[in-house]
Amino acid sequence: MEKPVTILAIKKLLTTITDPADERLAQIMNDSRKGVVKAYHTWENQLKKQQLILEKQQEMLQIEHYFWEKGTQYIAGIDEVGRGPLAGPVVAAAVILPIDFAVLGINDSKQLSSTKRELLFDQIKESAIAIGIGIKNHQVVDEVNIYQATKLAMIEAVQQLPQQPEQLLIDAMHLPTSIPQESFIKGDAKSLSIAAASIIAKVTRDRMMADYDEVYPGYGFSENAGYGTKVHLEGLEKHGVCPIHRKTFAPVKKMLQ
Template identity: 45%
Template sequence: MSLSIKEVEQKLFTTDQRNDAFVDSLKTDKRKGVQSLLKRYEAMITRVERLEKMHEEMTQYEVSLRNQGFLSIAGLDEVGRGPLAGPVVAAAVVLPEDFKLLGLTDSKKLSKDRREEYAQVIKEQAVAFTIEMVHATEIDKLNIYESTKLAMTRAVQNLTINTDHLLLDAMTLKLPVQQTSLIKGDQKSLTIAASSVLAKVARDQYMDEVDKEYPGYGFSKHVGYGTKEHLDALKKLGVMKEHRRSFRPIKDLIE
C-alpha cells in the first residue's frame, strides 16, 4: 500500500536523516502531489548544500588560524560610518570551534527578521561578545574613522576573555594582538559576519529608541542615513543631539 501524499510530506520534511532510496522511489510515483513535494524537497536539499559550502568557505580563516595554534579568535566589524545621525557601532565576537549557523553572512545581505533571529543565536552560543557605541559628540571631536577604530578597540578590550588573534573587516587596530585584515571580511569570515550582525541589530534597535524619543525624523526607517525623508525632516524640525554636526549637510545647516 502506497503512502498518502501527507505521509510522503512528513517522511520527506520531518526527519534530519536523508533517505535516498525513498526519494528515488518517489520519482516513479505518478501522482502530481508527490512530484510537487519531490521538487520542493530537491530544491531544499540544493539550498542546504549551497549553504553548507558557504559555511565551509567562511570558516577557512578560522580553521587555518586554529591549525597555527590560535585558540581564541575574535571577529570584529562595525556599522554606521555613513549616517548623518546616531552612533557608529562595533561588535567583537568569539565563537566556539563547532559553531554553525547556515546562511550567516554579511548583515547587509540579510533581512531584518533574519538578522534578529541570527543575533539571538550568536549571543546564546558565543564564547564571548561585546557591542560598543561611539556617539555623535565623540564622532564630531575625533572624525568618523578614528571613532570607528575607538569603538572596535573598546569592543576588544571589554571582552570577558583574552583573545590571541583578531579577524577584522578592512581594518587594523593598535592593540598587542595578532590581526588579520580582510577586504569584505564579513563575506569571507563567519566570525566577522557574526560581529556584523550583532553590530547592525544593536544599532537598528538603538535608532528605534531614538525614533520614539524624537518622532518625525523617521529614524526607525532610515536609521540616520541621508534619505530625502530625513533631509526634509531636518529642514522642518532642525538638528538634534544625535546628529553629527561635522557631517554635511548637517554642518551647513548650523553654520
C-alpha cells in the same frame, strides 16, 4: 515501509528526510501523482539550497580554520556599523566563535533582511564563546572624526570581550593593540567571525536608533537608522537638527551654518 497513502503524508515524510540516499525516496520518486512530483522537487531544491549554505559556511570559515589548526583557539572577528549615517553612534562588535559553531545562514549583515538578522543575532549570542560591543556616540564622532571613532569603538568591543582573544580578524581596519591581527577588505564576506560581528553590531545599532526614533520623532530613525534618506532629509528641513545629529556631517553641518 508502506507507501504513504496521501500526498499530505508524503509531504510530512519529506520534511524528516535529509539524506539523498535515504531508501524511502525511491518509493516517493516512483509515485507519478502531480502533487507528489511537485513535493519531491521542492524537497530536492531545498536540499540543494541547504548544501550551498553549508558550502558557503565552510568557505567563510577557512580563515578561522587556518588559525584553529595552528592551535589558536580564541579568534575574534570585528566589524562596525554606522560610519555613514548623519545621526547616532558608530557601533562595533567583536565575536569569538567556537570550533563547532553550527549556526547557518550568516553573511554580511547588509545582505540579510532585518528579520533574518534578528534571528541570527539571538542564535549568535547563544552560541558564541564571547561577544563584546563598543559604542561611540555622535559627540565622539564629531570630536575625533568618524574614522578614529570607529577605531575607538572597535578597541572598546575587544576590551568588552569576557574572553581575551589570541587573534583578531578585522574588517578593513588596523587597531593599536598588541594582540596579533589580520585586516581584510570586505572581511564580512570572507570571515564568518567578522560576518557574525557585523550582525551583532547592526542589530544593536538598529535597536538604538529605533529607541531614538521615539525620543526624536520626525526623522524616520527606526526605518533609516540615521542614514540620509528622503524622509530623514525632509525631517531635517522641517524639524531642524536634533541632539543626536552629527554636526560635522553634511547636510547637518550646512544647516548649522
